[in-house]
Amino acid sequence: MKLRGLYAITDSQLLAGKFLSYVEAALEGGVTLLQYRDKSSDEARRLREAEALRNLCERYKTQLIINDDAELAARLNVGVHLGQTDGPLSPTRALLGSKAIIGSTCHAQIALAEQAAKEGASYVAFGRFFNSNTKPGAPTCSLELLAEAKRSLHLPVCAIGGITLDNAAPLVEHGVDLLAVIHGLFGADSSAEVTRRARAFNELLRK
Ligand SMILES: Cc1ncc(COP(=O)(O)OP(=O)(O)O)c(N)n1
Ligand SMILES: Cc1nc(C(=O)O)sc1CCOP(=O)(O)O
C-alpha cells in the first residue's frame, strides 16, 4: 500500500463536542491515515473513542493509527505511532505483525530515521516545520532535511508541526509523502470547512 496523502490527527480538546462529526468530515474529504491522539489516562473513554474511529475508518477505507499506545493498537488490530520515548520499535513490530503500519518520530535527525527503518518502521516523521498551536515546544526541522531524507531513506516521509493549506506547498516540493495535520485541518469553524480543507490538502499532494 502506498502511504501518500493527508494524515489527519485528532486532538481531544480541539474536537470536544464535535469529535466524530469533524473526523467524518475529514474522511469525506480524503484521509490516508487517521491518528487517534489522546493524552488522557481515561482508558475506558480511549477504548470507546478508538473503537468508534476504527468503525468510521473501515467505512471510509482509511487506516487508523493509535498514538503512543501499542497495546491499544494490538487490541484493535490497527497501526501505531511511536515517539522517541514511547517504547522500542522492534518488539512493537513483533507484537503487531508485519502488515501493521508503524510510524516513528524522528524530529530533525536522519540518524533516528535510519535506525527506525532498520527496526521496521513503515514511515518516518520529521518536524516541527512551523509554529504549532498544538505542540509549540516541539523541536524545529528544516525543509532541507526533507530532501536529504528522501535521498537517503526508502520509506515514506511524513511532515508535522503547524502545517496549514497556506504553508504546505514547499513541504510537498521537498518530497513529503504524508502531511500530518491537527489544527490546520480540525481548527475549522464547520464540518464543511474540514471537508474542504481535507480535499485541498490532497490536491496539493497530487501535483
Ligand atoms: C505523524 C506524527 N509525527 C510525530 C508525532 C509526535 O510523536 P511524539 O514525539 O511521540 O509526541 P506526541 O504526539 O506523543 O505528543 C505524532 N504523534 N505523529
Ligand atoms: C504532535 C506533534 N508532534 C510534532 C513534532 O514535531 O514531532 S508537532 C505536533 C503537533 C501537530 O499539530 P499541529 O498540526 O496543530 O501543529
Ligand SMILES: [Mg+2]
Ligand atoms: Mg508519543
